[in-house]
Amino acid sequence: xxxxxxxxxxxxxxxxxxxxxxxxxxxxxxxxxxxxxxxxxxxxxxxxxxxxxxxxxxxxxxxxxxxxxxxxxxxxxxxxxxxxxxxxxxxxxxxxxxxxxxxxxxxxxxxxxxxxxxxxxxxxxxxxxxxxxxxxxxxxxxxxxxxxxxxxxxxxxxxxxxxxxxxxxxxxxxxxxxxxxxxxxxxxxxxxxxxxxxxxxxxxxxxxxxxxxxxxxxxxxxxxxxxxxxxxxxxxxxxxxxxxxxxxxxxxxxxxxxxxxxxxxxxxxxxxxxxxxxxxxxxxxxxxxxxxxxxxxxxxxxxxxxxxxxxxxxxxxxxxxxxxxxxxxxxxxxxxxxxxxxxxxxxxxxxxxxxxxxxxxxxxxxxxxxxxxxxxxxxxxxxxxxxxxxxxxxxxxxxxxxxxx
Amino acid sequence: xxxxxxxxxxxxxxxxxxxxxxxxxxxxxxxxxxxxxxxxxxxxxxxxxxxxxxxxxxxxxxxxxxxxxxxxxxxxxxxxxxxxxxxxxxxxxxxxxxxxxxxxxxxxxxxxxxxxxxxxxxxxxxxxxxxxxxxxxxxxxxxxxxxxxxxxxxxxxxxxxxxxxxxxxxxxxxxxxxxxxxxxxxxxxxxxxxxxxxxxxxxxxxxxxxxxxxxxxxxxxxxxxxxxxxxxxxxxxxxxxxxxxxxxxxxxxxxxxxxxxxxxxx
Numbered sequence: 189x190x191x192x193x194x195x196x197x198x199x200x201x202x203x204x205x206x207x208x209x210x211x212x213x214x215x216x217x218x219x220x221x222x223x224x225x226x227x228x229x230x231x232x233x234x235x236x237x238x239x240x241x242x243x244x245x246x247x248x249x250x251x252x253x254x255x256x257x258x259x260x261x262x263x264x265x266x267x268x269x270x271x272x273x274x275x276x277x278x279x280x281x282x283x284x285x286x287x288x289x290x291x292x293x294x295x296x297x298x299x300x301x302x303x304x305x306x307x308x309x310x311x312x313x314x315x316x317x318x319x320x321x322x323x324x325x326x327x328x329x330x331x332x333x334x335x336x337x338x339x340x341x342x343x344x345x346x347x348x349x350x351x352x353x354x355x356x357x358x359x360x361x362x363x364x365x366x367x368x369x370x371x372x373x374x375x376x377x378x379x380x381x382x383x384x385x386x387x388x389x390x391x392x393x394x395x396x397x398x399x400x401x402x403x404x405x406x407x408x409x410x411x412x413x414x415x416x417x418x419x420x421x422x423x424x425x426x427x428x429x430x431x432x433x434x435x436x437x438x439x440x441x442x443x444x445x446x447x448x449x450x451x452x453x454x455x456x457x458x459x460x461x462x463x464x465x466x467x468x469x470x471x472x473x474x475x476x477x478x479x480x481x482x483x484x485x486x487x488x489x490x491x492x493x494x495x496x497x498x499x500x501x502x503x504x505x506x507x508x509x510x511x512x513x514x515x516x517x518x519x520x521x522x523x524x525x526x527x528x529x530x531x532x533x534x535x536x537x538x539x540x541x542x543x544x545x546x547x548x549x550x551x552x553x554x555x556x557x558x559x560x561x562x563x564x565x566x567x568x569x570x571x572x573x574x575x576x577x578x579x580x581x582x583x584x585x586x587x588x589x590x591x592x593x
Numbered sequence: 594x595x596x597x598x599x600x601x602x603x604x605x606x607x608x609x610x611x612x613x614x615x616x617x618x619x620x621x622x623x624x625x626x627x628x629x630x631x632x633x634x635x636x637x638x639x640x641x642x643x644x645x646x647x648x649x650x651x652x653x654x655x656x657x658x659x660x661x662x663x664x665x666x667x668x669x670x671x672x673x674x675x676x677x678x679x680x681x682x683x684x685x686x687x688x689x690x691x692x693x694x695x696x697x698x699x700x701x702x703x704x705x706x707x708x709x710x711x712x713x714x715x716x717x718x719x720x721x722x723x724x725x726x727x728x729x730x731x732x733x734x735x736x737x738x739x740x741x742x743x744x745x746x747x748x749x750x751x752x753x754x755x756x757x758x759x760x761x762x763x764x765x766x767x768x769x770x771x772x773x774x775x776x777x778x779x780x781x782x783x784x785x786x787x788x789x790x791x792x793x794x795x796x797x798x799x800x801x802x803x804x805x806x807x808x809x810x811x812x813x814x815x816x817x818x819x820x821x822x823x824x825x826x827x828x829x830x831x832x833x834x835x836x837x838x839x840x841x842x843x844x845x846x847x848x849x850x851x852x853x854x855x856x857x858x859x
Contacts, residue, residue: 263818267811274807281800284848303795351793360790399712415708422595422651423711506712529715530788541790561790569792573779580779584772587765 198264206268209314210276213307217298224304227356230564237353244317248324261321269315276308312352319345336582343575346568354565362543363558365391365514374560385560387518387536394512394545394556399505400424401464401483403439405432406492406499413503424466424502435472437500442466448488454480463488466502470495486552504550512542512556527558538562594647595709602644603699609637610672610692634692635676641669641699654713657726660841661707666727668695668702670734674766678738684762690741721784728780732773733840736809739766740833743826750823760822763829771809778806797846798854801839808832 228236251257259265280302283289289300298305323341326334361374361383372388375381400423404413416430416437428439445462446454454465465482470493481502484490493500511528516535525533527542534540538560546553613634619626645665648656656662672695675688742763749755781799782792793799812828820828843849 263814267814267818270807270811270814274804274811277800277804277807280795280848281797281804281843282846282848285795358791417597418595418709422709507715508712509715509718530719532787532790539790543790559790563791566786566792573782573792576775577779580772580775584769587768587772 198259198262199268201259202262202265202268205265206272206311206314209310210272210307213305213310214297216306216310218296220306222296222298222301224298224301225306225309227353229356233353233356237349240316240349241320244320245324248321249328252325257321261318261325266315266318266322269311269318272311273308273315276302276311280308312348316345316349319348336579336586338579339575340579340583343572343577343579345572347572347576350565350568350572354563354568357564359560359562361385361560363389363560365389365512365556365558367391367394367554367556370517385538387516387538389540389558390515390517391556392513392515394553395460395510396507396545396551396553397509398551399508400444401466401505402503403428403430403437403466403468403481404501404503405495406501407497408499409497413501424464435470435495438469438471440467440469440478446482454482464502464504465491468493468500470500486549507550510542510545512558514540514558516540527556537564594644594651596648596706599644599706600703602640603703606637606640606668607696607699609633609640610696613637614689614692631676634672634688637692638669638672638676641665641695645669652709652711654711655723655726657722657730658713658717659707659710660844661702661705663726663730664698664702666730667734667737668698670731671695671698671737674734674738678762678766682758682762684758686745687738687742687762690745691738694737694741716788719784719788721780721787725777725780725784728773729777732770732777733836735766735770735773736833736836739763739770740830742766743829746826747823747830750826760826763826764816767809767812767829767832771806771813774802774806774809778802796854797848797852798839798843800848801835801843805832805836805839808835 227233247257248261279299283294283299283302285300285302287300288295294300298307302308319341323338323345326337326341359376361376363371363374363385365371368391370388370390372385373382374385376383402415403424404415406413414432416432418428418430419436420429420438421427424439425442426439428442430437443454443456443462443465445457446465447457447462449455456462463483463485465480467478467480469476469478479493480491481493481500482488482491483502483504490501492502509528511526513526514524516523516525516533518536520536523535525535525540527533527540529542532539532541539562541559541561542556543559544557546555549555613630613632613636616626616630616633620630645656648665656665671691672688675691678687679685740763742759746755746759746763749759781802785794786792809832812825812832815828816825843852843854
């Protein structure tokens with residue numbers, strides 16, 4: 189180790205320089221009137237990254253005995269930058285991001301957009317220098333014993349650098365499409381702009397499956413719901429029993445999909461159209477009555493039971509699955525696909541996600557919101573992630589292998 | 594099994610841990626008590642495991658969605674780490690801290706009972722759900738144990754009774770905990786790409802997980818660069834507070850309004 193690193197002087201210098209970097213970032217941010225850092229897009233970001241990487245390799249390999257370079261790639265400076273990143277992230281983790289706070293100073297300092305601002309960018313830039321130098325020193329000369337270090341630190345560098353450099357090439361758009369309609373235009377929420385896509389999406393069918401409904405007691409005066417103590421079964425079905433102070437409710441019959449007939453009596457109906465109906469017996473002080481509850485829909489009034497100033501209501505369950513059956517058409521031909529949350533589909537370099545629907549209409553929504561994402565830098569970022577995981581697994585193995593702590 | 598049965602299991606577990614610990618005091622005079630005392634302590638953990646398994650079956654989904662549900666896992670796993678450390682490295686004191694911590698988590702659940710709710714929102718229905726949460730769970734458990742070991746070392750330091758073994762213990766627990774935090778973070782990123790379209794969006798929980806990860810990254814570099822042992826114990830003991838914010842505190846932050854990580858029932 190060189191005299192610069194490791195000792196208290198090096199820590200002091202590193203902390204001072206790091207504070208100056210962050211402060212310079214805030215000054216720049218203030219001068220830039222709160223505007224974020226303008227990022228280069230393809231191919232200039234790739235070019236910049238290549239030149240930056242080459243510069244670090246040359247600096248690390250060519251000047252490895254130089255005191256300044258040793259300090260730049262040393263642990264004390266690295267630690268100071270880690271703490272600076274942690275501090276800036278802390279600001280970003282406490283102050284709501286992406287929402288204007290209304291304070292002019294906070295806006296000019298970019299406090300509600302910390303992660304795209306100058307202080308964060310500058311600190312991360314120096315962090316990449318520091319991390320990059322440390323990796324170069326472990327790679328040259330190559331020793332297998334350093335593999336874990338190379339994978340973890342190198343992977344982190346690749347993931348961080350390509351994630352940041354590629355941010356400007358990332359496209360995230362939302363395609364709203366109605367059942368029976370086709371759409372090839374999407375909007376970008378952050379920029380409030382509409383773009384034309386190289387393909388179109390036709391929505392054949394949108395459907396939602398729900399969890400079992402819930403029977404609760406509604407207090408309209410205080411606008412709150414009270415859950416009963418469930419003493420039979422775990423969800424609303426025949427035999428379910430719940431108790432509230434003063435009375436008990438037992439489900440006599442349960443129809444998950446039903447519609448009323450001409451005389452108002454619920455009859456089982458086709459899955460898509462029907463709504464949950466429950467025949468309940470309310471018992472209080474030896475007396476009991478029977479009533480039907482239903483969750484209601486845009487076409488049917490909810491069936492509730494009034495008990496003094498309270499109402500016994502049946503809430504529809506939360507969505508379990510929602511999916512869109514779509515037909516995608518583009519230069520590569522037509523493709524039938526099913527989109528579901530957590531099950532995106534890749535088409536012509538875009539990843540398509542089931543994002544949302546008309547929540548007011550719920551199960552009867554005719555609208556499906558599909559997100560399309562294009563991220564050409566993803567393979568590089570994933571390469572970094574897998575290197576990190578490989579290095580991490582080796583680190584774990586070394587830690588576990590110790591016979592004695 | 595529903596939550597109405599929870600108090601019985603929680604109190605049984607706490608009673609077992611307490612009885613087993615008290616029996617340990619007698620071990621020096623009556624060595625025959627040794628094995629029964631371990632059996633009783635293990636039985637305490639077995640009660641919690643029993644509850645988790647049957648609750649899982651009733652819920653028809655892994656009980657890993659709400660904070661209350663994850664606390665059940667901590668209550669089972671933290672003492673398990675204490676017992677494993679004793680089994681492998683013959684360090685007996687850690688298990689007491691672990692049992693106290695576990696009893697504390699059960700206490701929170703007793704004071705604030707969860708609502709029985711089978712629903713698992715579509716975003717959570719993923720192959721990543723269990724690996725992401727379990728890796729974090731175990732990571733937090735190890736770091737909680739590391740912090741307990743660090744407090745113990747600080748306390749021993751005040752009494753001028755420092756043990757080399759104690760320092761190594763807090764270090765290795767932190768190291769293993771860090772490894773699991775890293776896996777949790779990367780698994781989370783891979784999952785987020787599949788569920789929300791991007792691997793990193795600075796969601797408040799993500800940001801805090803990143804800060805906690807940086808805190809332990811800082812620890813490993815301080816330790817590698819030869820920082821004094823006592824300072825490192827303070828660092829480890831206090832780093833856990835950052836983790837606690839990430840774990841429970843984030844939901845109360847002004848920044849958490851739109852977090853994809855709030856799965857608490859309303």
